[in-house]
Amino acid sequence: MAGLTTQESPSHRVHENIELLHGQLQCLACHDRDDRSQLHLADGTKLAAPQTMLLCGQCHGPQKRDYDHGSHGGMTGHWDGARGGQSRNHCVLCHNPHAPAIKPVTPMPGPVDARRASNEH
Amino acid sequence: MSTDATKTTRRKHLKVLGGAAGASLGAAGFLRAVAPLVEWADDLDMDAFLQNHYRELDEDSLREVLARHEQSAKDEYGADVSIRDVRPEAGVSFGYALNLSICIGCRRCADACHKENNHDRATNQSYIRVFEMEAGAIDFSQGTASYDHAVPAPGKFYMPVQCQQCDNPPCVKVCPVEATWKEDDGIVVVDYDWCIGCRYCEAACPYHARRFNWTKPEIPADEVNGDQAYLSNRIRPQGVVEKCTFCLHRTREGRLPACLEACPTGARVFGNLLDPDSQLRWIIENKRVFVLKEELGTQPKFFYFFDE
Numbered sequence: 001m002a003g004l005t006t007q008e009s010p011s012h013r014v015h016e017n018i019e020l021l022h023g024q025l026q027c028l029a030c031h032d033r034d035d036r037s038q039l040h041l042a043d044g045t046k047l048a049a050p051q052t053m054l055l056c057g058q059c060h061g062p063q064k065r066d067y068d069h070g071s072h073g074g075m076t077g078h079w080d081g082a083r084g085g086q087s088r089n090h091c092v093l094c095h096n097p098h099a100p101a102i103k104p105v106t107p108m109p110g111p112v113d114a115r116r117a118s119n120e121h
Numbered sequence: 122m123s124t125d126a127t128k129t130t131r132r133k134h135l136k137v138l139g140g141a142a143g144a145s146l147g148a149a150g151f152l153r154a155v156a157p158l159v160e161w162a163d164d165l166d167m168d169a170f171l172q173n174h175y176r177e178l179d180e181d182s183l184r185e186v187l188a189r190h191e192q193s194a195k196d197e198y199g200a201d202v203s204i205r206d207v208r209p210e211a212g213v214s215f216g217y218a219l220n221l222s223i224c225i226g227c228r229r230c231a232d233a234c235h236k237e238n239n240h241d242r243a244t245n246q247s248y249i250r251v252f253e254m255e256a257g258a259i260d261f262s263q264g265t266a267s268y269d270h271a272v273p274a275p276g277k278f279y280m281p282v283q284c285q286q287c288d289n290p291p292c293v294k295v296c297p298v299e300a301t302w303k304e305d306d307g308i309v310v311v312d313y314d315w316c317i318g319c320r321y322c323e324a325a326c327p328y329h330a331r332r333f334n335w336t337k338p339e340i341p342a343d344e345v346n347g348d349q350a351y352l353s354n355r356i357r358p359q360g361v362v363e364k365c366t367f368c369l370h371r372t373r374e375g376r377l378p379a380c381l382e383a384c385p386t387g388a389r390v391f392g393n394l395l396d397p398d399s400q401l402r403w404i405i406e407n408k409r410v411f412v413l414k415e416e417l418g419t420q421p422k423f424f425y426f427f428d429e
Contacts, residue, residue, distance in 0.1 A: 111231075
């Protein structure tokens with residue numbers, strides 16, 4: 001990596017916590033060579049940040065298809081488009097693009113046995 | 122409408138019964154005989170006792186009933202609530218689909234249901250039970266709803282179960298007083314003021330989707346969800362059965378159910394089965410879809426599916 005960053009540069013500190021666990025992908029597969037905060041598609045087209053759907057969808061076709069049909073990714077709002085829209089999560093709201101596998105989470109508390117609960121009162 | 126006639130008849134009947142009993146038993150005997158009624162009246166007024174079935178209430182009576190329940194939420198829970206009567210809409214038949222491939226078992230849906238539907242806090246009641254299942258088969262005898270560790274766990278999959286809103290609902294058939302029925306948009310509802318608490322429906326449901334209020338639900342005033350409907354999430358009295366209504370107070374106004382909005386993965390999909398362009402129909406037509414306990418002939422409107 002010599003030549004890209006040095007120990008002293010601020011950009012090194014920004015990146016030191018990044019753990020890259022995303023198949024064989026390297027930084028420049030998604031980040032622009034000259035302007036790293038800019039993302040690009042495989043054909044070089046530059047991308048505005050909220051369009052990560054297009055970027056991730058280049059490889060993850062089935063997920064992109066499911067997303068487009070409302071069966072992948074959390075949403076809020078309306079089922080009836082005539083009465084209101086939907087707010088959809090895009091890929092990187094849930095998946096860390098550098099390590100996209102979802103980590104285990106602590107579940108909300110489970111059910112309490114009704115009889116036990118009333119005895120405790 | 123037969124409403125007024127019915128009410129008059131029942132009132133008159135009680136009066137006549139009382140008069141006749143008084144004459145034949147003597148005053149002391151009569152007082153003893155009606156003592157339970159008098160004691161009972163402390164927590165149940167005559168209007169509540171004589172209230173008609175939801176489907177036979179005219180507009181004025183319904184307004185009175187809703188106002189009375191709003192007042193009792195204020196008196197008993199200290200909460201300002203608004204209870205609406207939301208009816209089914211023509212051309213809408215609700216369905217729900219759940220993606221078993223991406224559900225991670227986080228129970229956010231069950232928790233959202235708990236809050237949205239004003240469930241008892243002490244029992245952490247919810248209309249949704251999330252089962253942790255052994256990968257490879259749908260075998261509830263190997264599943265548990267009381268898991269308590271980080272999810273998803275290796276070798277497991279997660280299966281939330283709630284009311285399947287059957288098109289052929291066994292719970293409705295067994296109700297001896299017609300306190301539960303299927304509405305025109307497919308949602309199976311309960312008139313909590315008509316339910317006698319016999320729990321036949323709870324026993325008849327093959328999905329264990331109905332709950333009985335063993336105690337009066339306890340909810341702190343500031344946690345009561347005031348956006349309520351008569352047939353859905355108003356605070357239920359002790360001694361009646363309750364169930365998931367697909368959040369009809371939200372969904373009949375075009376909104377998504379609370380459990381869906383809480384799902385972080387997008388495993389839940391809700392919509393109108395009659396709309397060929399809906400997200401729900403795309404899933405039914407393109408995914409590997411099944412219904413739970415299909416062999417029972419209950420014809421659920423709740424569909425489970427897998428990705429590739």
